[in-house]
Amino acid sequence: MSLNILVVGAGVAGPALAVFLQSANPKHNITIVERYPLLRVAGQQIDLKSQGIPILKKMGLLETVKALCVAEKGADVVDTNGKLVAHFGINKAAEGGQRGLTSEYEIMRGDLVDVLYQRSLKQREEINKELGTEGTGSLTYEFGKTVTSLDNSDEGVDVNFSDGQKKRYDLVVGADGQGSRTRKMAFGQDGNDEAFNSIGVHTAYYSIPRVEGEGEMAQLFFSTGSRFVMTRNSDRPMTQVYLFIMKDSERFRTVHRETIEKQKEVWRESFKGAGWQTDRLLAGLSSCQDWYAHEIAQIKMKSWYTGRVVLLGDAGYSPSPFTGMGTTASLVGAYILAGELARNGKNVGAALENYNQIPRPPIDECQRMPSSVGKFFPTSKVGVWILNKSAWALAGLRLDERIARWFPAPKQETGWKIPEYPELNLEKA
Ligand SMILES: Cc1cc2nc3c(=O)[nH]c(=O)nc-3n(C[C@H](O)[C@H](O)[C@H](O)COP(=O)(O)OP(=O)(O)OC[C@H]3O[C@@H](n4cnc5c(N)ncnc54)[C@H](O)[C@@H]3O)c2cc1C
Ligand SMILES: *[C@@H]1O[C@H](CO)[C@@H](O)[C@H](O)[C@H]1NC(C)=O
Ligand SMILES: *[C@@H]1O[C@H](CO)[C@@H](O)[C@H](O)[C@H]1NC(C)=O
Ligand SMILES: *[C@@H]1O[C@H](CO)[C@@H](O)[C@H](O)[C@H]1NC(C)=O
Numbered sequence: 001m002s003l004n005i006l007v008v009g010a011g012v013a014g015p016a017l018a019v020f021l022q023s024a025n026p027k028h029n030i031t032i033v034e035r036y037p038l039l040r041v042a043g044q045q046i047d048l049k050s051q052g053i054p055i056l057k058k059m060g061l062l063e064t065v066k067a068l069c070v071a072e073k074g075a076d077v078v079d080t081n082g083k084l085v086a087h088f089g090i091n092k093a094a095e096g097g098q099r100g101l102t103s104e105y106e107i108m109r110g111d112l113v114d115v116l117y118q119r120s121l122k123q124r125e126e127i128n129k130e131l132g133t134e135g136t137g138s139l140t141y142e143f144g145k146t147v148t149s150l151d152n153s154d155e156g157v158d159v160n161f162s163d164g165q166k167k168r169y170d171l172v173v174g175a176d177g178q179g180s181r182t183r184k185m186a187f188g189q190d191g192n193d194e195a196f197n198s199i200g201v202h203t204a205y206y207s208i209p210r211v212e213g214e215g216e217m218a219q220l221f222f223s224t225g226s227r228f229v230m231t232r233n234s235d236r237p238m239t240q241v242y243l244f245i246m247k248d249s250e251r252f253r254t255v256h257r258e259t260i261e262k263q264k265e266v267w268r269e270s271f272k273g274a275g276w277q278t279d280r281l282l283a284g285l286s287s288c289q290d291w292y293a294h295e296i297a298q299i300k301m302k303s304w305y306t307g308r309v310v311l312l313g314d315a316g317y318s319p320s321p322f323t324g325m326g327t328t329a330s331l332v333g334a335y336i337l338a339g340e341l342a343r344n345g346k347n348v349g350a351a352l353e354n355y356n357q358i359p360r361p362p363i364d365e366c367q368r369m370p371s372s373v374g375k376f377f378p379t380s381k382v383g384v385w386i387l388n389k390s391a392w393a394l395a396g397l398r399l400d401e402r403i404a405r406w407f408p409a410p411k412q413e414t415g416w417k418i419p420e421y422p423e424l425n426l427e428k429a
Contacts, residue, residue, distance in 0.1 A: 182309065
């Protein structure tokens with residue numbers, strides 16, 4: 001049974017889903033609309049862990065991704081004078097658990113988005129070669145386009161697009177990230193507000209030219225005033241800057257709806273004189289091309305679908321960047337959604353209900369985090385490690401407490417194994 005499917009958002013989840021859908025049924029008609037005018041390859045380092053690894057392997061992409069991994073060796077915590085106060089080593093993905101900041105498979109977000117996008121195009125080419133384009137399905141990306149409204153029912157979805165086009169689909173997949181407008185349209189403002197769980201932290205990411213001394217180690221600086229600054233470089237010509245602030249939430253929430261220039265102004269003002277190299281990092285802010293700032297939140301929903309609209313990835317279950325599990329969760333979701341659609345044929349409702357249930361354990365696990373990052377977590381492995389290894393260096397700094405606030409207690413993995421879907425025909429990949 002081939003379906004007419006609309007995917008909103010060409011981030012990580014959208015193109016990954018397209019790869020699985022095409023592989024399961026080359027006759028599906030898949031359209032991906034992306035609001036951004038081109039493939040949006042911004043973003044910093046993202047982690048691939050747990051079930052994300054076997055899924056990439058099934059796609060035949062693990063080696064490609066490994067080759068693109070960044071060469072970060074760990075993280076150093078520095079004080080305002082740049083003096084080393086603590087060091088974390090690399091964390092082996094295969095052993096599970098999150099012991100350090102750096103996980104074994106760490107890749108720039110843009111590289112992963114591009115790998116998945118290219119794979120979907122290559123697969124489309126192979127399908128067209130094999131079946132011919134006449135009478136078969138298709139995969140179409142449309143950039144600079146979004147959905148403006150939708151009319152949803154158990155039979156299908158009528159969609160209005162920003163370019164004035166109208167179309168009907170068997171299924172609409174909202175893969176449009178944490179701030180998903182598909183979520184708002186399908187579940188209403190109340191459903192959206194209920195799903196959105198702020199962590200009370202705002203963050204900004206951008207890149208500046210690297211200077212000497214920035215290399216394999218991430219550098220973390222805990223400033224006063226609930227501010228935290230991090231730089232990461234690995235082996236890249238540009239240094240990634242991360243700013244985090246855990247106060248003035250309302251002010252940042254408001255400014256994040258305004259222009260990038262306005263956002264930069266408020267962030268610059270809030271971090272001025274924060275210590276360490278902050279002023280140099282702020283100087284690079286005006287000319288950066290990849291500014292991205294948002295409120296850190298988790299998305300939690302009892303149901304990830306309504307009628308024939310289903311949410312995928314951050315749109316439905318963002319675990320927040322604090323967990324480092326967003327990419328893994330979106331790959332698990334894409335795999336299971338495609339697998340269930342393949343298994344249930346024309347019974348799309350049954351496929352959606354299974355998708356709503358089967359990946360709950362790993363996704364709950366991805367989201368596991370203490371209820372408030374603002375609390376002190378004495379059980380945090382990182383906190384314990386700091387206390388044990390360098391209590392002397394931290395005397396009076398209460399750095400253990402500050403670290404624990406940003407890097408919550410690591411979770412116990414349940415060892416949930418991905419189900420097998422022979423229907424996805426992945427062995428040929
Ligand atoms: C620019 C950017 C930078 C990021 N940087 C980091 C990072 O440094 N660290 C980290 O842990 N996570 C980051 N994330 C989040 C991370 O990509 C996700 O947690 C994870 O990979 C799951 O991906 P996703 O595809 O569900 O969502 P996303 O990766 O957020 O992708 C969503 C896509 O949908 C598009 N979109 C949004 N709204 C609409 C709309 N209305 N219509 C059409 N398209 C729309 C977006 O432009 C984007 O391409 C970033 C996300 C983005 C968009
Ligand atoms: C398949 O998608 C393409 C591209 O959006 C569209 O032109 C075509 O009409 C669709 N076919 C069907 C059967 O819906
Ligand atoms: C599409 O927009 C028109 C108005 O331009 C509106 O009447 C119609 O209800 C909309 N359709 C959907 C599916 O939202
Ligand atoms: C502290 O470090 C010592 C020496 O490395 C180690 O034996 C001990 O188990 C550690 N304690 C904790 C609580 O991590």
